[in-house]
Amino acid sequence: MHQPLMHEPTCEELASRVVQRDRTAYALLVQRHLGRVVTIAQRIVLRRAEAEDVAQDVFIKLWQQPQAYLPHKAKFTTWLYRVTVNRALDTVRKVRTTALDPGFDMPDGLPSAQEKMESQQRQQALARAMQDLPPRQRAALVLSYQDELSDVQAAESLGISVKAYESLLVRGRKALREALIHDGL
């Protein structure tokens, strides 16, 4: 029988309870992180259906091998996003994406139809440019926009040094900008 926690449990506490096969703790982790896991996966694999498969695999791993997360080594989110990125990169290697669906949202408050159309065109161009990026540059860019991840955590999620991560970011942003300029946007 698991003792109820009196405070809002941290993800690390919940993960340790998953090791003890606590389904409630597992469900709480799903509710906290499923959306972010899908977002990261979708922007790496660039397709919604495949991103959902990646997310499902990530949570299967969490349930089946929770002991793979070592709390003394990293935050839970760092480990979770690392599993997500690795699984998404595996998918990118296996599947050639056709229809792009990167899951970018249109910025709010665009007044005219003309601006909305331009924004949509840019997003399509961005999706194409993202597809042409080397997968690790793509993953670095995606992680850099996750608010809860510091540079150190993002680098750990990719399994590389902070310097290598920053280098991937610089090259990725440069390649994206050049691709968009090339598309006349």
Next chain:
Amino acid sequence: MTGSEFDRWLDTVMRPPAAAPSRDLLERVLAIPHTHVDDSRFDFFSLFNGWQTALAGGAICASLLAGLIVGGASPTGMATDDPLWETDIPGLTYSPGELEDWS
């Protein structure tokens, strides 16, 4: 688009989360504890106590050793004086002349 404009635009596009997970995905993921068994690898030896494993291992080694000793006693590796090698089982072996009955 200048560099800083591009960075600002990229930020507005990349920072927000993608659309919320579908109900179907949420249900599938929440059902994982019920639909997926633990990923423990099958360990044959865990089925037995230590003494049972040792006994079975000893028996296997002894039988292999016995086979080597008996096999080593004949140059062909087979005991030719074995009754089964003789022709007392019709059709099992053929002595000269016997084959003609069949042809």
